[in-house]
Amino acid sequence: MAANGDQQARQTGVRRTVSRTLVVLAGMFVFAFALVPLYDVFCQVTGLNGKTSGSAQSLVHADMDTTRTITVQFITRGSPGLPWKLETDTRQLRVHPGESREVVFRFRNQGEGPSLARAVPSVSPSEASLHLRKITCFCFQEQRLAGGERLEAPLVFQLTPDLPDDIKTVTLVYTLYPVEQTLARRYLGFISEGDQA
Amino acid sequence: MASHLPPKPTAQYEETAGGGLAAGAPHAPRGMMRWLLTTNHKEIGTLYLIFSLTMFFIGGIFAMVIRAELFQPGLQLVQPEFFNQMTTMHGLIMVFGAVMPAFVGLANWMVPLQIGAPDMALPRLNNFSFWLLPVAFLMLLSTLVMPGGAPDFGWTFYAPLSTTYAPPSTTFFIFSLHLAGISSILGAINIIATILNLRAPGMRMMDMPLFVWTWLITAFLLIAVMPVLAGVITMMLLDINFGTSFFNAAGGGDPVLFQHLFWFFGHPEVYIMILPAFGIVSVIIPTFARKRLFGYASMVYATASIAILSFLVWAHHMFVVGLPLVAELFFMYSTMLIAVPTGVKVFNWITTLFRGSISFEPPMLFALAFVVLFTIGGFSGLMLAISPADFQYHDTYFVVAHFHYVLVPGAVFAIMAGVYYWLPKWTGHYPHLRLSQWHFWLSVIGVNLTFFPMHFAGLAGMPRRIPDYALQFADFNMVTSLGAFLFGASQLLFVAVVILCIRGGEKAPARAWEGGEDLEWSVPSPAPLHTFETPPDFKPQQH
Numbered sequence: 109m110a111a112n113g114d115q116q117a118r119q120t121g122v123r124r125t126v127s128r129t130l131v132v133l134a135g136m137f138v139f140a141f142a143l144v145p146l147y148d149v150f151c152q153v154t155g156l157n158g159k160t161s162g163s164a165q166s167l168v169h170a171d172m173d174t175t176r177t178i179t180v181q182f183i184t185r186g187s188p189g190l191p192w193k194l195e196t197d198t199r200q201l202r203v204h205p206g207e208s209r210e211v212v213f214r215f216r217n218q219g220e221g222p223s224l225a226r227a228v229p230s231v232s233p234s235e236a237s238l239h240l241r242k243i244t245c246f247c248f249q250e251q252r253l254a255g256g257e258r259l260e261a262p263l264v265f266q267l268t269p270d271l272p273d274d275i276k277t278v279t280l281v282y283t284l285y286p287v288e289q290t291l292a293r294r295y296l297g298f299i300s301e302g303d304q305a
Numbered sequence: 306m307a308s309h310l311p312p313k314p315t316a317q318y319e320e321t322a323g324g325g326l327a328a329g330a331p332h333a334p335r336g337m338m339r340w341l342l343t344t345n346h347k348e349i350g351t352l353y354l355i356f357s358l359t360m361f362f363i364g365g366i367f368a369m370v371i372r373a374e375l376f377q378p379g380l381q382l383v384q385p386e387f388f389n390q391m392t393t394m395h396g397l398i399m400v401f402g403a404v405m406p407a408f409v410g411l412a413n414w415m416v417p418l419q420i421g422a423p424d425m426a427l428p429r430l431n432n433f434s435f436w437l438l439p440v441a442f443l444m445l446l447s448t449l450v451m452p453g454g455a456p457d458f459g460w461t462f463y464a465p466l467s468t469t470y471a472p473p474s475t476t477f478f479i480f481s482l483h484l485a486g487i488s489s490i491l492g493a494i495n496i497i498a499t500i501l502n503l504r505a506p507g508m509r510m511m512d513m514p515l516f517v518w519t520w521l522i523t524a525f526l527l528i529a530v531m532p533v534l535a536g537v538i539t540m541m542l543l544d545i546n547f548g549t550s551f552f553n554a555a556g557g558g559d560p561v562l563f564q565h566l567f568w569f570f571g572h573p574e575v576y577i578m579i580l581p582a583f584g585i586v587s588v589i590i591p592t593f594a595r596k597r598l599f600g601y602a603s604m605v606y607a608t609a610s611i612a613i614l615s616f617l618v619w620a621h622h623m624f625v626v627g628l629p630l631v632a633e634l635f636f637m638y639s640t641m642l643i644a645v646p647t648g649v650k651v652f653n654w655i656t657t658l659f660r661g662s663i664s665f666e667p668p669m670l671f672a673l674a675f676v677v678l679f680t681i682g683g684f685s686g687l688m689l690a691i692s693p694a695d696f697q698y699h700d701t702y703f704v705v706a707h708f709h710y711v712l713v714p715g716a717v718f719a720i721m722a723g724v725y726y727w728l729p730k731w732t733g734h735y736p737h738l739r740l741s742q743w744h745f746w747l748s749v750i751g752v753n754l755t756f757f758p759m760h761f762a763g764l765a766g767m768p769r770r771i772p773d774y775a776l777q778f779a780d781f782n783m784v785t786s787l788g789a790f791l792f793g794a795s796q797l798l799f800v801a802v803v804i805l806c807i808r809g810g811e812k813a814p815a816r817a818w819e820g821g822e823d824l825e826w827s828v829p830s831p832a833p834l835h836t837f838e839t840p841p842d843f844k845p846q847q848h
Contacts, residue, residue: 114506118502118503121498121501121502122426122427122498122502122503125426125494125497125498125501125502126427126494126498129493129494129497129498129528130494132528132529133490133494133528133532134532136528136529136530136532136533137532137533137535137536139532139533140532140533140535140536140537140566141536141540143533143536143562143565143566143569144540144551144562147559147562147565148559151559154629156628156629156632158627159559187555226555228554228555228557230554232627233627234627234629235629283554285554285555285556286555287555
């Protein structure tokens with residue numbers, strides 16, 4: 109009967125192995141989804157993906173570092189399927205770290221009907237995004253424009269004096285995206301909050 | 306039969322056969338139902354191998370379409386949209402339909418035989434995990450005739466190409482990949498449960514043949530990363546159909562996140578496709594060198610180190626997405642670190658050959674070609690790991706050359722070596738020697754003609770995944786296409802060898818190869834349907 113006992117021991121062993129691997133499987137599936145918020149937190153802390161803060165920040169009161177001059181470039185882009193234009197006359201600015209400046213952007217809905225859009229910012233090099241403070245920005249909220257309507261909106265920003273020395277040029281890209289009011293956006297908005305933009 | 310090979314071992318070994326012909330279940334279903342309902346590890350292994358070979362030819366036909374279009378510059382045969390579908394489907398079918406199922410099939414057949422188990426631990430689950438595959442791949446292939454065409458975003462299905470700009474058939478692609486993933490996961494659970502619990506009495510972990518060891522580690526990799534793939538494609542599904550914004554910048558998501566998640570799965574995945582190959586080669590080389598494997602323990606540790614390192618290198622696929630310098634350096638060095646355990650393996654294979662009594666039967670030919678050609682693929686991988694250089698190589702044909710060298714003369718040659726090695730055990734006949742040799746030499750020449758010029762085209766700047774190219778690449782591409790046609794056609798010889806071997810040929814004794822020491826050689830050839838119903842008497846070898 110030793111063989112029979114052996115058989116049972118094997119069965120128990122198989123059952124134990126299977127339940128353990130199933131636990132690992134479930135854990136890894138959850139981990140894959142947990143990576144999404146982890147990635148966002150990681151990027152927010154390190155500024156690695158070039159995203160800037162989604163809400164207004166206060167000015168850092170520090171002495172202007174007049175020994176350094178940083179070139180700040182502005183690039184605007186539209187999206188297919190959205191009849192909007194986003195422009196600025198200020199293609200390039202020379203600023204000192206610590207200095208706060210204002211740039212005016214012009215929105216224009218060239219379509220017939222009203223539509224909703226948002227300008228999503230991205231900073232390059234991404235290391236600079238931690239040192240770019242936005243006091244006012246049109247990118248904090250969605251814009252609704254009637255057909256043919258125009259809108260002028262300011263951006264007030266400051267580069268903090270602790271900007272790394274090797275950064276000489278900072279490029280800010282604003283991409284216009286249509287905002288679709290889908291069911292999922294209303295109810296599943298928590299999965300990927302729009303306010304990171 | 307060529308006379309320069311050493312004499313085949315005589316039938317005296319047949320007496321050592323452990324299992325007898327066991328009577329099948331009295332009411333076993335016949336015909337199609339037998340295959341549909343089988344829970345026998347050998348039959349399921351055969352099904353997996355036949356499925357894999359079918360997919361190998363379907364994926365191969367797609368490759369032929371690609372190479373025919375690239376034979377000359379300009380657009381001749383297909384439209385760019387269809388070309389993109391071909392590159393995508395070729396990659397998906399070969400990775401998930403041909404290479405992975407082939408290894409699972411070999412594991413099904415050989416793991417129970419090599420550890421002295423009567424069957425896999427979970428035979429019904431085994432049947433289920435196989436039959437998921439034909440469903441998954443029929444669905445994937447059916448996207449070719451859907452409106453909007455098949456997936457066309459490359460086998461890496463980067464967002465937003467695979468979400469915002471994807472064809473409508475993408476949802477079917479996601480579903481079929483889910484099914485294939487579940488199949489791999491179930492297969493992996495089964496293999497782990499079998500290896501950990503069903504070894505012959507007295508067989509310790511460090512007594513297991515290396516094919517078993519590498520598969521155990523591979524199964525753990527599958528358990529760890531297939532759920533991540535499932536998660537990624539689920540996020541795609543939500544983005545496409547339910548308006549979430551995981552990978553959509555407009556809604557606060559990040560397309561680069563897709564690449565991180567994909568390659569967190571994708572890099573271990575490439576080791577899933579090569580570790581079992583290491584195992585096969587590590588059992589074949591000692592057999593035909595008539596020596597024990599050099600450095601058995603270091604082989605096991607090297608395999609485990611490669612598996613662990615595979616989780617730390619994923620971003621070397623993303624050097625040009627704009628990683629910070631620290632990340633570039635980290636992923637560059639961690640990637641180069643993988644060369645160390647891999648080097649240990651190549652060293653051990655060569656040292657096993659050193660002063661061996663080597664003979665060059667077909668399995669050995671493929672195994673030796675594996676060692677040489679896989680190492681070439683490894684070296685180009687080392688070049689690609691150099692982050693500053695990768696900015697030049699990225700997305701060029703140099704990358705295509707690299708991963709085809711590790712996958713075709715790497716994984717595929719190892720699978721073929723395994724098939725030639727174990728065919729006598731499966732069918733009871735030796736494969737036709739002359740035909741096998743023709744198959745080997747044509748394949749080796751074809752593979753190198755196909756993939757070696759790709760290095761030069763890539764270094765000269767030819768981008769991958771394009772249907773047309775600048776005139777200066779014309780000569781390289783013509784050579785590559787000719788090589789591809791040769792390689793593709795010579796695989797028909799492989800089918801001929803296998804069919805002839807099933808039908809007849811020189812009878813093989815239980816120990817079909819003189820140097821074969823593992824347990825599978827103690828059962829008769831062909832292996833009866835049921836083996837090791839009473840555990841075999843296992844005597845550990847001194848490794």
